[in-house]
Amino acid sequence: MGSAVLENRRVVKVMGTAVGVAVPGGCSPGILDEVFEWLHWVDATFSVHAPDSEISRLSAGALREEDCHPLIGEVLDRCVEMLVRTDGWFDASPDGPRGRLDPSGFVKGWSVDAAGAILRRAGVASYWINAGGDILARGGAGEGRPWRIGIQHPLEESSLAAVLEASDLAVATSGQYERGNHIWPAPDGIRRLLSATVVGPDLATADVLATALFAADGAADPWFGHFGGYDYLAIGTDRRVRWTPAMDRFLA
Amino acid sequence: MKRALPAVTITIAGLAAVLAFRTREIPTAVTGEAASTTTTSAGATTSGGATTTTAPPGGEVRVTGPVVNTEYGPVQVEVVISGGRLQNVIALQLPTDDPHSDRINARAEPILREAALSAQSANIDVVSGATVTWSGYTRSLQAALDSAGF
Secondary structure, eight states, X not given: OOOOOOEEXXXXXXXXXXXXXXXXXXXXXXXXXXXXXXXXXXXXXXXSSSTTSHHHHHHTTSSOGGXXXXXXXXXXXXXXXXXXXXXXXXXXXXXXXXXSOOTHHHHHHHHXXXXXXXXXXXXXXXXXXXXXXXXXXXXXXXXXXXXXXXEEOSSOTTOEEEEEEEXXXXXEEEETTTSSXXXXXXXXXXXXXXXXXXXXXXXXXXXXXXXXXXXXXXXXXXXXXXXXXXEEEEEETTSEEEEOGGGGGGBO | OTTHHHHHHHHHHHHHHHHSOEEEEOOSOXXXXXXXXXXXXXXXXXXXXXXXXXXXXXXEEEEEOOEEEETTEEEEEEEEEETTEEEEEEEEEOOOSSHHHHHXXXXXXXXXXXXXXXXXXXXXXXXXXXXXXXXXXXXXXXXXXXXXXX
């Protein structure tokens, strides 16, 4: 803060991926410093790959939950809530209740939402944050133009499968092509979905729903519909794109 | 009853959302309006501007973008324009400061290149589902394209 130098894009390697922030109107570098300090703190606290992170020590029984940072408990509660609300398809602790904890699938989107709040509080109305392909977009690209958000084609790296136009939207995509087999195989072994993109008001929920929808191989009924304000676009192994009708308003 | 009504409405809306799909064939490419107002990065840390290296009449134009310093290290691309179309993007420099960065680059470079080729014509701000952000890449790319008057 206090610096006269404006900056409008920055990319930082954090949380095992690349996180990019774009502010078309520019903002003080100090604001972006604050955003990335937050994300690095989240990484250090919630990384299941770092043995000395609070989440790892909690997982190993070396730390009690009441001795953890309060946000740990909040995140774990949200994970349990999401497990229930997705009919079990989003699971942060696959080996039992709070057994081996891996809230990573929730933490990324959640921390990006909070990063967006940092920008908003600093008076930044238009920005996008891209955390490894999961996007929180607010405001617009300038001059009344909405953001144009491409959806990666799951089979052809040279293509986009769709283009969305929106001012305020969170967009999360899950697919087998992302990081190998980090998501469950299809329930019956015959995969129907190549990728699932979920859009809605916040990225924490959109990311969880995309993960759950892909894990469920598109079996969204009825749990998905209970999340008001969220829509999806699913790309099938039959090369057909299916989307919920309310998605129409975003499709360019 | 007043309290039950929203729940019923939400359930019906939920069912409708799930049951009544729109569908279409997956496209092989999405193209849109020609890019004309793609946001450039005024705050980019660059060394030197883009430079056109060759411009034979009616032939291929190669433009080298500026070196953009990201937190991973320097990024620089070269674009190949021919027949009024962006034909290729070549990464001249990508950060390789540690093994993790190498891994990111191994996957990132082809995705960035191909996504740039398709997105450029569709004037895309950001891509969902690509594993890495392409901010640094697109900064050098955009400067090269601007320099080429593309």
